[in-house]
Every structure is written in C-alpha cells, then in structure tokens.
Amino acid sequence: MEFITQVHPSVEGVIKELDDIHNVVNHELYKQDECLWPASMPCYLAGNEDVPIAYFGESNTGKLKRTYREGLSNRYGRIMQCIAGMHYNFSFDQDFWSFLESYKGKTALSQAEKQSLSIGQLFRFDS
Secondary structure, X not given: OOOOOOOOOOHHHHHHHHHHHHHHHHHHHXXXXXXXXXXXXXXXXXXXXXXXXXXXOOOHHHHHHHHHXXXXXXXXXXXXXXXXXXXXXXXXXXXXXXXXXXXXXXXXXXXXXXXXXXXHHHHHOOO
C-alpha cells in the first residue's frame, strides 16, 4: 500500500489526512476479511512463489507498474518487496526562503545554498 497525501503547511494537516486515508483503507480491507500487516518485516514466507506480483490492470500505467515490479522480482526476489518502509518528501515553501533571505540580509539564496540547507535539515530531523 502506498498512502499519498497532498502538500501540507503543518504536521497536523498531514497527520489528519493520513489518518483519514488509513481509516478508508482499513474499512475496505475489513470488508474483504483482510488487514494491514503492522510490522515492517513480513511474516514467514517459504519462497518467492508465496508472493504474487501486484496486478494494476491493462492500462499503459498499469502495465508499466507491473513490469517495474517484475524487474524488482528478478533482481531482488519477491520477498524483498514485502519489506515495508516509509518515506516522505520534505521541502520548505517560498515564505520560508524569503524569511531566511531577509534574516541573513541576502537578496536571494542560490539553488545550491537552498539544497545545502535543506539537506542539512534532514540530518537534524529526528523521527
């Protein structure tokens, strides 16, 4: 499962949207007598044949997604695709950069400066 949110200016906003998405998914899974596995590592799987490759339909996008996962299966095995994780995209809006430029007494920060500052913040981000 992949939960995708809109861009939010606050943590509370994204948490609220994720909670809403999670509730819809759980409701739909419950109707099919299914549930989300809560751990990042899968339960015992005897081999690759225990893990089907997802089917996304016959559209070009669906076929592309399946082909991508078939490639992952060939390279890493299907069981590796069962390991769950979380990633997020993090960025500062223009208001932040304007404030920082004003604070530093600069007329504009270069793209390289913005990237350096953004990457620096990721290493300080404590999950």
